[in-house]
Amino acid sequence: MHFLRRPLIPGLSILLAFLAVASLAIGPAPISPALVAKALVSDQGSASIVVREIRLPRTLLALMIGWGFGLTGAALQGLLRNPLADTTVFGAPQAAAFGAVCVLYSGLVGALSWALPVAAIAGALVSIALVVLVAGRNTTIVVLVLTGLAVGSLAGAATSLAVSLSPNPFAVTEIVFWLLGSLEDRSGVHVMLVLPFIAVASALLLAAASPLRALTLGEDTAKSLGVNVQRLRLMIVLAAAIGTGASVAVVGSIGFVGLVSPHLVRPFVGYDPARTLVPSGLAGAALLLAADCAVRLIPTGAEVKIGVLTAMLGVPFFLWVIFRRKAELAETPA
Amino acid sequence: MTHLAARSLAVSLGHKPVLGGIDLAFTPGRLTMVIGPNGAGKTTLLRALAGLVTPEKGAALLDDRPVARMSGPERARAIAYLPQGGAVAWPLSVASVVALGRLPHGEEPDSLPPLGREAVAEAIAAVGLQGFENRPATALSGGERARVLLARALATKAPVLLVDEPIAALDPRHQLRVLEVLRAYAQGGGTVVAITHDLTLAARYADEVVLMDRGAVRAHATPEEVLTRDHMAASFGVEARILNDDGRLVVVTENPLPSAS
Numbered sequence: 001m002h003f004l005r006r007p008l009i010p011g012l013s014i015l016l017a018f019l020a021v022a023s024l025a026i027g028p029a030p031i032s033p034a035l036v037a038k039a040l041v042s043d044q045g046s047a048s049i050v051v052r053e054i055r056l057p058r059t060l061l062a063l064m065i066g067w068g069f070g071l072t073g074a075a076l077q078g079l080l081r082n083p084l085a086d087t088t089v090f091g092a093p094q095a096a097a098f099g100a101v102c103v104l105y106s107g108l109v110g111a112l113s114w115a116l117p118v119a120a121i122a123g124a125l126v127s128i129a130l131v132v133l134v135a136g137r138n139t140t141i142v143v144l145v146l147t148g149l150a151v152g153s154l155a156g157a158a159t160s161l162a163v164s165l166s167p168n169p170f171a172v173t174e175i176v177f178w179l180l181g182s183l184e185d186r187s188g189v190h191v192m193l194v195l196p197f198i199a200v201a202s203a204l205l206l207a208a209a210s211p212l213r214a215l216t217l218g219e220d221t222a223k224s225l226g227v228n229v230q231r232l233r234l235m236i237v238l239a240a241a242i243g244t245g246a247s248v249a250v251v252g253s254i255g256f257v258g259l260v261s262p263h264l265v266r267p268f269v270g271y272d273p274a275r276t277l278v279p280s281g282l283a284g285a286a287l288l289l290a291a292d293c294a295v296r297l298i299p300t301g302a303e304v305k306i307g308v309l310t311a312m313l314g315v316p317f318f319l320w321v322i323f324r325r326k327a328e329l330a331e332t333p334a
Numbered sequence: 335m336t337h338l339a340a341r342s343l344a345v346s347l348g349h350k351p352v353l354g355g356i357d358l359a360f361t362p363g364r365l366t367m368v369i370g371p372n373g374a375g376k377t378t379l380l381r382a383l384a385g386l387v388t389p390e391k392g393a394a395l396l397d398d399r400p401v402a403r404m405s406g407p408e409r410a411r412a413i414a415y416l417p418q419g420g421a422v423a424w425p426l427s428v429a430s431v432v433a434l435g436r437l438p439h440g441e442e443p444d445s446l447p448p449l450g451r452e453a454v455a456e457a458i459a460a461v462g463l464q465g466f467e468n469r470p471a472t473a474l475s476g477g478e479r480a481r482v483l484l485a486r487a488l489a490t491k492a493p494v495l496l497v498d499e500p501i502a503a504l505d506p507r508h509q510l511r512v513l514e515v516l517r518a519y520a521q522g523g524g525t526v527v528a529i530t531h532d533l534t535l536a537a538r539y540a541d542e543v544v545l546m547d548r549g550a551v552r553a554h555a556t557p558e559e560v561l562t563r564d565h566m567a568a569s570f571g572v573e574a575r576i577l578n579d580d581g582r583l584v585v586v587t588e589n590p591l592p593s594a595s
Contacts, residue, residue, distance in 0.1 A: 081423035214434055216423050218417065218420065218423070221434075221483075221486075224384050225435075225490075226405075226410030226411075270426070272443070272444075
């Protein structure tokens with residue numbers, strides 16, 4: 001397999017470049033790749049407006065958020081030594097959405113305020129920390145998934161409560177559509193809103209590479225190899241919450257990218273958690289970008305919400321992983 | 335020479351006292367085997383010596399410095415620790431798992447310097463797993479995996495080696511082989527402390543035996559002085575015969591004593 005490892009990162013980078021061009025070209029008004037390039041660097045009239053103002057922010061958001069999801073999924077799977085770990089499974093998107101809805105609902109701030117990602121991060125932090133605390137150590141996958149389910153359901157119910165009590169029907173529609181997850185109609189301001197959070201989360205997660213490797217042999221061995229396991233856990237939980245929270249605040253609930261991405265790259269890079277991180281991030285970016293191109297190509301009246309698409313593809317994948325690893329999951333502690 | 339010691343070392347887990355004020359000194363160049371009934375505190379002693387649990391009172395000392403106050407990497411370079419059982423979470427290759435033992439030296443498995451590569455190869459050879467380097471560690475038998483994990487601890491080349499039941503999962507041939515490895519490590523100047531339930535092998539390989547019982551050290555001396563009928567009865571609650579087979583001690587346990595709890 002060694003020969004497959006080297007070209008993976010360049011290969012994924014080329015795929016990303018290809019998908020980025022496609023993302024800038026595809027839409028209600030198709031623009032040729034050549035014109036996309038011109039429109040980016042020089043004034044091409046309406047083409048420049050479409051490419052720079054409408055499609056570029058959406059492309060950048062898909063790249064950044066997909067990268068964040070992929071990286072987070074790989075790190076969480078490494079931390080919990082479990083191939084089913086992901087923020088989606090832990091109910092983090094729902095909890096982040098609840099945090100954001102509380103802020104939106106209060107009407108104190110607009111959708112472009114820093115308060116929104118901060119509230120979403122707080123929601124995600126509570127859910128991930130809760131799952132890791134309750135189920136994260138010396139427990140089985142069943143407990144892990146059940147805890148995530150419980151936390152996610154609670155956050156979902158709380159969000160529904162907030163929505164159903166909303167006095168303004170227009171706000172309800174807006175919140176519901178936002179909850180479904182979409183990259184449509186996002187601007188450069190959204191990009192700037194999420195960028196610092198993804199940067200911080202990435203820095204924290206990439207710094208965890210070597211300790212995650214040591215954790216392959218369990219917490220005691222990792223500690224004896226000089227790893228501060230408690231700090232590592234805090235770092236990853238914090239980074240996962242920051243990345244997920246900020247992403248949900250800007251594009252709504254988009255799940256399962258982080259769960260799927262590490263599985264896609266493992267046949268090429270092997271199971272070493274440190275080696276999985278960057279390729280998984282790139283795969284996450286490619287997945288989200290491809291999904292965002294796909295929702296624009298599906299011939300429906302209104303655009304299909306990307307969160308709906310990732311869930312419809314992600315849930316069968318989740319079930320497939322459980323099915324394939326049923327025997328070992330039954331007895332493997334998380 | 336690195337001197338490992340426990341001074342008035344007391345450890346509680348939760349609210350339960352597990353070790354009550356232990357004083358021990360381990361000599362470099364010697365293999366010490368720790369024996370004792372289940373729940374005697376052997377594993378907790380080893381984990382405290384490795385700096386993995388914080389003592390309630392007293393300290394584990396490495397050259398008179400409290401292990402608990404050393405930085406993670408510094409401690410990891412000085413003390414290699416092999417926990418009991420030991421799982422490998424991902425199907426990493428044998429070579430990659432053993433290379434994890436080089437992490438305390440700042441060496442990553444995919445970019446080992448020549449010295450690190452040499453240490454890994456030496457460790458794999460010591461446990462007799464040459465030819466297994468590229469096999470996934472999760473696909474090995476229990477005994478093979480136990481040897482991979484021991485090789486991981488050896489690869490650190492730390493002056494102190496603490497191993498918790500390294501021969502529990504092994505067949506007789508590999509038990510002997512692993513004990514030879516531990517003895518050679520000690521003879522090379524290392525301080526080696528190993529927990530075992532095999533009293534006869536402890537008698538044969540240990541330079542010193544520590545007998546633990548209910549969180550305290552009942553005896554710490556040569557195998558001949560520790561492995562006695564009285565100790566077997568008092569600590570293990572068994573009636574035993576201690577035979578001398580051409581100068582080698584053989585411990586034959588016979589009957590559980592009625593008073594044993």
